[in-house]
Amino acid sequence: MTQKISEPVSVSFTFDSLRRKVYPKWLVWNGKLYAIKKIGLHHTYREGRSLFHVFSVVSTTLFFRLILDTENLHWRLEEISDGLPN
Amino acid sequence: MASQINFNSEIPSIMHIDMNSAFASIEQQANPLLRGKPIAVVAYDSPGGCILASSIEAKRLGIKTGHRVRDAKAIYPKLITILADPNKYRQVHLAFRKILADYTNDFYPKSIDEFVLHFKNYHTFDYGLKNIAREIKHRIKSEIGDYLTVSVGIGPNRFLAKTASNLRKPDGLEEINKNNFLDVYAHMNLTDLHGINLRNEARLKSAHIHSVLDLYYATPQKLKIAFQSVLADYWHARLRGYEIDNTEFTRKSFGNSYSLPHSTGTKEEIFPILQKLVEKTGLRLRSNGYKATGIHLALRYRDHTFWHKGKSFKKSLFGSLEIYREMIKLLYEAPCKPIHTIHETCFGLISNKETQLQLFENVIEKENLVGSLDRINSRWGSFVITPARMVLAKNNVPERIAFGGIGEL
Numbered sequence: 001m002t003q004k005i006s007e008p009v010s011v012s013f014t015f016d017s018l019r020r021k022v023y024p025k026w027l028v029w030n031g032k033l034y035a036i037k038k039i040g041l042h043h044t045y046r047e048g049r050s051l052f053h054v055f056s057v058v059s060t061t062l063f064f065r066l067i068l069d070t071e072n073l074h075w076r077l078e079e080i081s082d083g084l085p086n
Numbered sequence: 087m088a089s090q091i092n093f094n095s096e097i098p099s100i101m102h103i104d105m106n107s108a109f110a111s112i113e114q115q116a117n118p119l120l121r122g123k124p125i126a127v128v129a130y131d132s133p134g135g136c137i138l139a140s141s142i143e144a145k146r147l148g149i150k151t152g153h154r155v156r157d158a159k160a161i162y163p164k165l166i167t168i169l170a171d172p173n174k175y176r177q178v179h180l181a182f183r184k185i186l187a188d189y190t191n192d193f194y195p196k197s198i199d200e201f202v203l204h205f206k207n208y209h210t211f212d213y214g215l216k217n218i219a220r221e222i223k224h225r226i227k228s229e230i231g232d233y234l235t236v237s238v239g240i241g242p243n244r245f246l247a248k249t250a251s252n253l254r255k256p257d258g259l260e261e262i263n264k265n266n267f268l269d270v271y272a273h274m275n276l277t278d279l280h281g282i283n284l285r286n287e288a289r290l291k292s293a294h295i296h297s298v299l300d301l302y303y304a305t306p307q308k309l310k311i312a313f314q315s316v317l318a319d320y321w322h323a324r325l326r327g328y329e330i331d332n333t334e335f336t337r338k339s340f341g342n343s344y345s346l347p348h349s350t351g352t353k354e355e356i357f358p359i360l361q362k363l364v365e366k367t368g369l370r371l372r373s374n375g376y377k378a379t380g381i382h383l384a385l386r387y388r389d390h391t392f393w394h395k396g397k398s399f400k401k402s403l404f405g406s407l408e409i410y411r412e413m414i415k416l417l418y419e420a421p422c423k424p425i426h427t428i429h430e431t432c433f434g435l436i437s438n439k440e441t442q443l444q445l446f447e448n449v450i451e452k453e454n455l456v457g458s459l460d461r462i463n464s465r466w467g468s469f470v471i472t473p474a475r476m477v478l479a480k481n482n483v484p485e486r487i488a489f490g491g492i493g494e495l
Contacts, residue, residue: 002168041116041231045173048467054173056116063117083119085166 002081005029009077011066024055024066029077034059054078093264094242094327099206101215102239102247103222105182106256108199109139112178113168115231124149125166126158132347133159138170142256181230189218194334202244215240219259242327248280267327271298289313301325340371340378341431349388351424353417360417361410361476363430365469368406371432372460377402379434381409383416386427393420401444402436405456407473 010028015021026035040056040063053068063081068074105111109127114120124144126137133156140149140158144165149158159165179198186193192204205211210218219238226234239251240261253260253270262270276287276298293312295301301309302325309318323330342363349355371378379402384394395416403409413430443449462471469476 038118040118041112041174041178043174043177048463048465048470050467058118063119081117081119083117083123083166085164 001084001086002079004079005077006079007077009066009075011068011075013068024057027064027066027075027077029064034062034064036064091322091326091328093267095264096242096327098215098240098242098247098261098263098327099204099211100241100244100247101203101205101219102196102241102244102251103182103186103201103203103219104237104239104248104251104255105199106235106237107139107142107145108178109170109175110141110144110168111234112174112231113171114141115178115233116174118233120166120168121233123166124162124164125168126153126155127170128155128167129170130345130347131155131167131169135167178230178234182226185222185225185229189222202247216259216261223257223259243324243329244331245280245324246327249274249278252278252280262327264327268299268302271302271325274298276301298325337374337435339382339431339433339435340367340374340376341382341429342367343427343429345427346425349424349426351422353422356417356425356428357414358475359428360413360430361473362469363428364410364413365406365472365476367430367432368404368409369460369463371435372404372438372456373464375438376435377404377438377440378409378432379403379436380432381412381416382431382433383413383420384429384431385420385425386429387421388424388426391421395419396433398434401442402440403432404438405452410473 012025012027014023014025016023023039024036026033028034036057037060038058040058042056043054045052045054051070053070055066055068057064057066061082063083065078065080067076067078069076110125113125113127120141122143123141124147125141126144126149127139128135128137130136133154135155137149137151137153137155137158139151140153144158144162147162149161149165155167175198179195182201183195186201186203189210190203190205190208192208193201195201205215205218219240223236223238226236235257237251237255237258238260239247239249239253239258240263241247241250242263246262246267249270250260250262251258276282276290276295277284279298279301282290290296290301290312293304293308295304295308295312301321304312306318306322309322312318313321320330344359344363346359379400380396380398381403382394382396384392386392397412397416399412403412409432441449441453459471463469
């Protein structure tokens with residue numbers, strides 16, 4: 001089931017200079033910490049000149065769609081899913 | 087009298103790459119919890135919504151592109167439906183392009199999930215097309231996504247390269263060449279050939295052509311009797327590996343359509359939606375450097391009837407407002423009853439560098455105003471400045487992505 005959230009979220013974000021990769025490591029949502037196990041896809045989009053980075057990631061049981069607004073470097077949790085039908 | 091020609095003896099130099107279940111695979115790439123499950127990417131998540139792409143697992147159940155959500159869920163009630171996310175598909179398409187550009191400059195996208203690559207006269211040709219294909223497949227998995235697969239076909243012309251890519255799905259790599267073409271043809275049905283539909287098949291059968299091998303061995307005279315057109319020569323050349331499909335089609339029109347979830351049948355409910363459709367079309371028209379000299383409006387009604395009308399102008403149209411005003415005039419000629427789908431198009435494209443001055447209107451001033459509005463919308467996001475009427479359209483007419491039209495990516 002997919003659920004729209006659209007609220008600010010705390011995210012730990014890392015840059016690996018050797019592999020030249022960036023990735024979110026964990027997030028805190030609703031007072032619970034979720035370790036990110038895998039990044040499915042990283043893509044970007046623009047609204048006007050503002051650039052947004054979208055990280056589609058999974059913890060052990062949940063999918064999270066995280067959006068980084070490059071104007072203010074704030075994170076938003078856009079949606080979550082457990083991979084089951086609605 | 088035309089005579090038979092032999093199969094092209096050159097080493098195949100054309101590669102066709104087709105991403106398997108593109109939109110659905112990209113969604114499964116993004117969300118690993120969806121992998122291995124029947125999913126469908128849809129335009130609208132409602133029972134009447136159309137399936138844009140089904141995953142490999144859904145295809146195995148018989149759920150295909152074009153099915154309605156309700157029909158697909160009748161086949162498999164636990165089907166997971168995902169709303170299309172054009173930004174994602176666009177980015178993956180561009181990442182594909184970046185990889186392919188390392189092997190040849192002579193390639194072009196046939197659609198959002200298909201590419202044709204030419205290797206003749208490129209140094210990479212010596213490396214062998216099958217080796218290149220394996221490397222591309224590996225790079226797609228390591229650089230774009232480990233769940234994404236492509237079927238690759240290699241052939242002496244575009245048609246046979248595409249045919250080869252369809253031989254094994256998903257994740258295929260097949261070649262059709264002078265040594266194996268008869269064996270490949272022997273295992274195909276006529277309708278497996280891209281361009282032969284059921285009607286063409288019936289036409290061929292009436293000329294005693296029952297298989298692909300029959301089609302290959304048919305004399306040009308027999309093909310002429312079957313096709314009754316220049317298609318006979320095309321098929322004769324295609325199946326022998328000669329290129330006749332290297333035609334590039336130029337853009338003829340810009341348009342948008344929208345299916346209304348509900349409709350009472352009043353013109354007033356259509357105005358804001360038509361306004362938003364026209365705003366999107368106008369912006370695309372101008373940003374691609376065109377003006378239009380014609381408009382077309384088509385309405386499909388809920389009672390399954392259809393109405394459409396086009397109009398050409400001596401002057402050129404470029405501002406969304408003037409296109410909208412002309413569309414409204416057409417709309418008033420249409421029957422007033424509940425509408426299912428509204429489709430508007432601008433055609434008769436001319437370069438926006440051509441300006442026809444008019445006696446009673448300051449065209450240059452108008453062009454400057456429209457250009458300024460477009461720049462503001464481009465800086466702050468589409469539709470930050472819109473006609474007041476469009477507010478009523480709310481979130482109707484969301485962004486869509488075309489399978490074929492990749493020119494605006």
